[in-house]
Amino acid sequence: MEWAKQYFDQPPFPGQCLGCGEHLPENAAEASAHRAYHAIVEQVFDPKPSFKLAALRVKHGAFISVTAESPWWLNERLYQIARMFKYEEGYLHAPWSIGSHQTGIGVLLTDVFGRVIGASVVRWMPFTDGPCWLCTWAWVAPPYRRRGHFRAIWQYLESAYPGVLPDPPFSFEAALFISKLETMPADVIKAATSRIESKLPI
Numbered sequence: 001m002e003w004a005k006q007y008f009d010q011p012p013f014p015g016q017c018l019g020c021g022e023h024l025p026e027n028a029a030e031a032s033a034h035r036a037y038h039a040i041v042e043q044v045f046d047p048k049p050s051f052k053l054a055a056l057r058v059k060h061g062a063f064i065s066v067t068a069e070s071p072w073w074l075n076e077r078l079y080q081i082a083r084m085f086k087y088e089e090g091y092l093h094a095p096w097s098i099g100s101h102q103t104g105i106g107v108l109l110t111d112v113f114g115r116v117i118g119a120s121v122v123r124w125m126p127f128t129d130g131p132c133w134l135c136t137w138a139w140v141a142p143p144y145r146r147r148g149h150f151r152a153i154w155q156y157l158e159s160a161y162p163g164v165l166p167d168p169p170f171s172f173e174a175a176l177f178i179s180k181l182e183t184m185p186a187d188v189i190k191a192a193t194s195r196i197e198s199k200l201p202i
């Protein structure tokens with residue numbers, strides 16, 4: 001699993017699973033929990049074809065929306081991606097949760113085989129000085145990075161949610177992209193530029 005190498009300690013600590021970064025379990029009960037977690041990590045980082053998602057793609061196009069009203073399994077898929085985003089970027093909480101309280105709109109970018117290549121979430125923010133759509137996070141599966149998928153996600157968001165703005169803090173890679181967007185207001189460009197200059201982790 002090539003994708004794992006860049007996310008986990010190098011060299012791995014003794015007994016570390018190279019696929020998901022967890023300790024390899026020593027007893028049967030833990031082995032079962034490890035297998036379940038391992039499968040989730042693998043499904044997110046190295047997505048497999050899905051008939052259900054391929055069928056939805058035929059109906060809705062490459063970008064499939066996920067809201068509180070969407071089927072549980074779609075919410076679950078977005079939640080697992082959010083968990084990996086949290087893990088990769090070092091946040092405390094996954095930026096998606098499943099339930100009727102959810103007000104965000106998730107977007108899953110799928111390929112023709114129903115693989116989920118990337119995801120993003122937008123939220124309507126009723127700011128008194130100017131309500132707007134905010135893109136709160138985006139993530140592209142490692143094997144598919146640097147192929148223009150984030151650019152495609154952004155173009156989709158701009159067309160579906162006019163005036164959408166990215167919500168800082170930005171990752172270094174996202175800041176590189178955002179800093180070059182001509183549609184961005186000066187304060188967003190400034191946040192992206194200072195992120196690039198600082199070169200620090202979020």
Ligand SMILES: CC(C)(COP(=O)(O)OP(=O)(O)OC[C@H]1O[C@@H](n2cnc3c(N)ncnc32)[C@H](O)[C@@H]1OP(=O)(O)O)[C@@H](O)C(=O)NCCC(=O)NCCS
Nearest residue numbers: 138139140145146147148149150151170171173174176177
């Ligand atoms: C940031 C992220 C979404 C980019 O996804 P991607 O599909 O690889 O991005 P794209 O291929 O569409 O690249 C678009 C532009 O972003 C910039 N960029 C993205 N990744 C980059 C990298 N590793 N190094 C340099 N520039 C990069 C470039 O300007 C690129 O344009 P170019 O290819 O014409 O030079 C992806 O790296 C990711 O999921 N990272 C982890 C989560 C994250 O950082 N999310 C954003 C949080 S705000």
Ligand SMILES: [Zn+2]
Nearest residue numbers: 017019020038
């Ligand atoms: Zn594992």
